[in-house]
Amino acid sequence: MIPLVSKLYCSSSEVVFVVRTRPHVINGGGFVVTDCDQKVVFSVDGCGVLGKEDELILRDGKRDALLLLRGKGGIFEALSFHKMWRAYKYDFQGSKKVVFSLKRPKSCLPVKNDVGIKINTKPKVSTKDWDFEINGYFPGKKCSIIDSQGNVVAQIGTNKKAGEMLSKDIYYVSIKPGIDQAFVVGVIAILDNIYGESTSC
Secondary structure: OOOOOOHHHEOOOOEEEEEEEOOHHHHOOOEEEEOOOOOEEEEEEOHHHHOOOOEEEEEEOOOOEEEEEEEOOHHHHHHOOEEEEEEEEEOOOOOEEEEEEEEEEOOOOOOOOOOOOEEEEOOOOOOOOOOEEEEEEHHHOEEEEEEOOOOEEEEEEOOOOOOOOOOOOEEEEEEOOOOEHHHHHHHHHHHHHHOOOOOOO
16 A cells, blocks of 8 residues: 555554543543554544644654644535545645545434445545445444455454453554554544544534
């Protein structure tokens, strides 16, 4: 796969990260992502830090901004059958460039899976009208990001090893070799916000 954010975030082997949500009252919400040595690799600032609904910032371990994640709202959302999010990165000249977009169908009924959530990347990595999709249910921390050929590229779960349970504020993500880790964490940040978790207002 072509690096979407940077080749710095593509590993030649599978990686497992731990995601820890931050309480709204202490750090304004959001979450941090750590490696097996408990070193912070990524963090996400949400509404509690930024003060804006439907806007998130994905940062690297040094707290430098990697992606601006923004949900489309207003009349566009009211007239659409989908909720749309876009991820932007800034180039060296300071202009924004769309890296990926995530589209979730609106539903009047409560759903227990993430059917219909599609992700398009720029540049496209598939000949289909979508490049990745979400399979499973994010609030239950049992979901996967799947490419257009049906391959699991990232898995989100609640137990690192069989029998080892983590708290509801801690879960893991396993990312396959060659997949842009910043892209995966950006998708997780958007899902977190969609479902009203740590990054939402």
